[in-house]
Amino acid sequence: xxxxxxxxxxxxxxxxxxxxxxxxxxxxxxxxxxxxxxxxxxxxxxxxxxxxxxxxxxxxxxxxxxxxxxxxxxxxxxxxxxxxxxxxxxxxxxxxxxxxxxxxxxxxxxxxxxxxxxxxxxxxxxxxxxxxxxxxxxxxxxxxxxxxxxxxxxxxx
Numbered sequence: 001x002x003x004x005x006x007x008x009x010x011x012x013x014x015x016x017x018x019x020x021x022x023x024x025x026x027x028x029x030x031x032x033x034x035x036x037x038x039x040x041x042x043x044x045x046x047x048x049x050x051x052x053x054x055x056x057x058x059x060x061x062x063x064x065x066x067x068x069x070x071x072x073x074x075x076x077x078x079x080x081x082x083x084x085x086x087x088x089x090x091x092x093x094x095x096x097x098x099x100x101x102x103x104x105x106x107x108x109x110x111x112x113x114x115x116x117x118x119x120x121x122x123x124x125x126x127x128x129x130x131x132x133x134x135x136x137x138x139x140x141x142x143x144x145x146x147x148x149x150x151x152x153x154x155x156x157x
Contacts, residue, residue, distance in 0.1 A: 022055055022082055022124070023048040024137040027089065029118065031143070039101060043092040043120060045137070049082035055126060056081050057135075062122030064094050071100035080124075115142035 027044040034040075043062075049055050061075040072094050080088055104116075118141055123134040 019053070019055075020050045021126075021133075021135045022057070023050065024124065024135065026120070026137075026139040026141070029141065029143060038095045038097040041094050041096065043094065045090045045092060046087060047080065047082055047090060047124070048087045049085060052084050054081055054083050054086075058125040058127050060090070060092065060122055060124045062092060062094070062120060064096075065119040066096075066104045067117055068119070069103050071103060072096055079127075115144060117142055 025046045025048070027046050028042075030042045030044070032040040032042070043064075047057070057080040059075065059077040059079065062073065063070055064072040074092075074094065076092075078090075080090060082088055119139070121136070121138040123136040126133045126135060
């Protein structure tokens with residue numbers, strides 16, 4: 001019972017404002033060559049713990065969009081422990097399946113020399129007795145479709 005009480009203690013301190021939530025920063029969006037399942041990409045998220053004690057995260061969820069259209073959603077149960085005043089990088093794998101790509105295909109072709117806007121939102125779940133608090137994140141930016149099209153060209157012949 002003592003371990004269970006200690007486990008939820010940090011979340012109660014966070015809820016009371018005694019601890020700060022972790023900071024989430026987008027480090028990179030990486031495109032990979034397409035495969036038979038779709039077009040994989042990866043988000044690198046940097047999590048920083050500003051607190052003098054460790055924080056346990058129970059996983060995350062996300063929604064990824066291109067040109068204002070949601071094209072991929074997902075979640076992970078992978079646990080991450082942030083050391084006191086430390087940091088960790090979490091790689092979020094995303095697979096853009098063909099039906100999702102077809103939603104934005106005209107934008108990919110029309111804007112080959114311009115930037116393609118992306119949006120990603122989601123949250124990390126902090127460990128607690130009642131299912132955890134959620135630390136939300138939201139980022140937007142631009143990808144160069146040319147980079148992605150260069151990966152796709154061998155598959156379009």
